[in-house]
Amino acid sequence: MSERRLYLDRGIGETRGVVTLDGRPERLLIARDGGSTTAKLGARLVGRIRKVEPAFASAFVDLGGVEALLSFKPEARPVEGQSLEVEIRTEARAGKLATVRAIGPAEGAPRLLTAAPDIAEQLAGFARNVQLVEGREARRAADEAEADALEIVHPLPGGGTLAIEPTRALVAIDVDVGERKGQDAKRVTRQANLAALAVAGRLLRLKSLGGIVVIDLVGRGHDxxxxxxxxxxxxxxxxxxxxxxxVGRFGTMELTVPRRAPPVAELLCDAKGRLTDLTLGLRLIRAIETEGVAQPGARLTAVCAPEIAAAAQPFAAGLAGRIGARFEIRPDPAAPRERFDVSGR
Known part of the structure; x- marks a missing residue:
């Protein structure tokens, strides 16, 4: 029987939530301080219909500086200028608006009515009656989940690999039998494919990927x-x-998976796939905090690239509130961008 555990890492500058399935990360939720809460999954708002597109059975909804898309049936076509109470169904992602569902008529200007559930509330919805783990164990779980979410190639239990690569049109998943051992080739490929489906489901949830998914299975003559x-x-x-x-004639399985939140990589990385300065700055703050706990009373020095020092600086006061003002963030133009050194004396 599958076992899920819940972890909550209340960091400085961001909160991370993790769900694990049988010891492996299955979901990663991230909320950064100062981020907009208007169009988050589950939030309820008053929106105003800005424009109706009958040909696409869709309407653009003004949520108060943020726009979303509402799909409607012909018999329930909204009117431009009309106010509606709506709920966020899917969050915005690169090149795509958030989507909403209509709840009923409303009055007044666009505004937030009910905030989206916070991360602790979301975690509770994934595994009921499971105790929430915090502290060091939660931080380790969140760090591991982040690392897994950004990987492309993942090992399969029993041998072989699974590669997940999102494109503009779909998510492509390739199954490779690798060095999975066994004399019966058909049995080996069958086991690899069955393992790959289980791992693919977990990893797509972890990476927050969805839409059209095409899985290239191994072998022929599939069951x-x-x-x-x-x-x-x-x-x-x-x-x-x-x-x-x-399974199609070319050995692929196609499916669609609902998109609800933007991909984790969109939050952590820039358009070129590099970790953003903010992501690295928050990692630096966590590294200093971890070292400060390990060396109580020591003076800490963190050496990093100038842009990472600048990204971390806004969180220095929060860090001082936890471990004391006994650290220095020292920018070094020669330091590699994605590496930093934290030492104590």
């Missing part, structure tokens, strides 16, 4: 019924909204 059963089990936590197609 379609077994693979369909495995896929339904692997993606059951993503329902409602999952649709799974049969």
């Amino acid at each position: 379609g019924n077994a693979l369909m059963t495995a896929a339904r089990a692997a993606f059951a936590p993503d329902n409602p909204g999952v649709a799974i197609g049969p």
